[in-house]
Amino acid sequence: MNSLAAPSLQLSELGEDMRYRLLVDAVTDYAIYMLDPEGRVVSWNPGAQRLKGYTPAQILGQSFSSFYTEDDRLAGLPARALVTAATQGRFEAEGWRVRKDGSRFWALVVIEPIRGDDGGIVGYAKVTRDLTERRAAEESLRRSEEQFRVLVQGVTDYAIYMLDPQGLVANWNAGAQRIKGYAAAEVVGTHFSRFYRAEDRARDEPGHALATAAREGRFEAEGWRVRKDGSEFRANVVIDAIRDDDGRIVGFAKITRDVTAQRAAQQALERAREALFQSQKLDAIGQLTGGVAHDFNNLLMVVMSSLSLVRRRLPDDPKLVQLIDNALNGARRGAALTQRMLAFARRQDLKPTVVRLPALVEGMAELLTRTLGSTVQVQTAFAPALPPVLVDANQLELALLNLAVNARDAMPEGGQLTLSAQEETLAQSGAIAPGHYVRLAVTDTGSGMDAATLARATEPFFTTKGAGKGTGLGLAMVHGLAGQSGGGFTLQSQAGQGTTATLWLPVADDDTPAAAPARAAVASPAVAAMRVLAVDDDPLVLTNTVALLEELGHSVLQTATAEEALRLLRADATIALLVSDHVMPHMTGAQLIAKVRQERPQLPVVLATGYAELPAGLPPRTVRLGKPFDQAGLALAIADALADR
Known part of the structure; x- marks a missing residue:
């Protein structure tokens, strides 16, 4: 032994x-003592004496409120603590307490009622721990x-x-x-x-x-x-x-x-902080991306419109024409890239219409076959009586093409690509709002993604492709389109087991108007020459807008501010059309048009913008012209504005 x-x-x-x-005498890290029903101290241990500085002779029979700060006593905290313990069975709190010498310490306090055989309260058990220094000290009762x-x-x-x-x-x-x-x-x-x-x-x-x-x-x-x-x-x-x-x-x-609950709460707080950080990071990237894309749109518009004007005025030199066409094609590719950036930032100009998915996918069949090649087999599986969805058809086609190209790249030896759709109603599904949707899924049998890649797949500019083989905006664009359309986008994937990309698209209401037939843009509509006021704070864009208008045969006044535009409109009654940029300092194009409507309600207006975000109260009969635009697009917008008048 x-x-x-x-x-x-x-x-x-x-x-x-x-x-x-x-046992109690050996507990040195806690002050454990007893109160009578009125809150007077009836027992006192050495641990309490160590924490608070009173001897038994000094504190026995005294109110425990002497341990509280003056502010807490004036606020009635000691009495509320006993009432809480008596009515709820337990009182627990952390706060400042006062020692005999007037110094303060931060304490964890637990008060629980002690009841006699008849159920009445005979006193209170009080446990106090000094959390200021968290050091051990002997206690004795x-x-x-x-x-x-x-x-x-x-x-x-x-x-x-x-x-x-x-x-x-x-x-x-x-x-x-x-x-x-x-x-x-x-x-x-x-x-x-x-x-x-x-x-x-x-x-x-x-x-x-x-x-x-x-x-x-x-x-x-x-x-x-x-x-x-x-x-x-x-x-x-x-x-x-x-x-x-x-x-x-x-x-x-x-x-x-x-401490299970406290630990779970701490972990939940950490997860919430991480989610908030990720959301703020993506929001910041989106704001930056949207702003950069807007500026690129303006620059590309200057390049494209200038090249178009130069091409018309150059002599018929095949080599020069080829070079200009090549530059125009490069600028158009740049415009497509800015559209992807705006899609991620959810600031693209969408034109949602009623779309029937089977017909849209059928119309893409030849394009998909040509893009994917013969090694990828495409199948469709659409539920019968599938309801139409409300989405921008052109952007959805681009999104599906992006997803198909990603799937092809994940299946270098070939495989199967399946497009399926079915109607679903979501009650609550995380980031996707409850609602009535069509779930459009694109599933491949490719290499799939590991957890780390999947977690970053929709981040802008993230790509696993080699240098020069991808912008990293494809999935970000799809994600942005789904969100801006009122739905959502999810990815499921495992390494070696393929990937499923799912678009949740809102079902079109019965009273949603059908899409108007597309307007052919084979030639600019004939419009009589008129006096036009052009407004844009970017001098490069303004110069080219004026040149395009003059090329169409119009007489143009120009200004860089909305305030000056109002002065010119008031001074010149012969101005028959207003073409204004939207994003301008001091007064936006939408605000300018609202003021013009009050003074000249019949004046045709065209609002040029690369953003989808316009005020909800935009004046009626405002024709929107997406940037970057060319001469044909400008001519169509002018014709629409005159027709609305």
């Missing part, structure tokens, strides 16, 4: 009240054996019990029963290692905890523990060594608190 066996016999010979006295027993049994938020030197449970309080599920008769006399997981027992964590407490006087840790029913909970554990007057270990005081 080892040297610690003798104290074990001494401990077992002690009465239960004495063991409770020893100076109260009767019955008060110690009632005090410990009254604490239900903490499992407070005692171990003998070998780790056998010597007593058990109500908090231990509530947290761990065992009644005292089931657990007293058994080893406390039963509360540990099997893998933790295999590493002898219980033995390490007792050895640390015996060697250093105290052990504190957080880890997983097991209840009687086998469920696990996250626990904060403190073990203090109990020594007799000769310094020999006679047992251990153990305090356990269930």
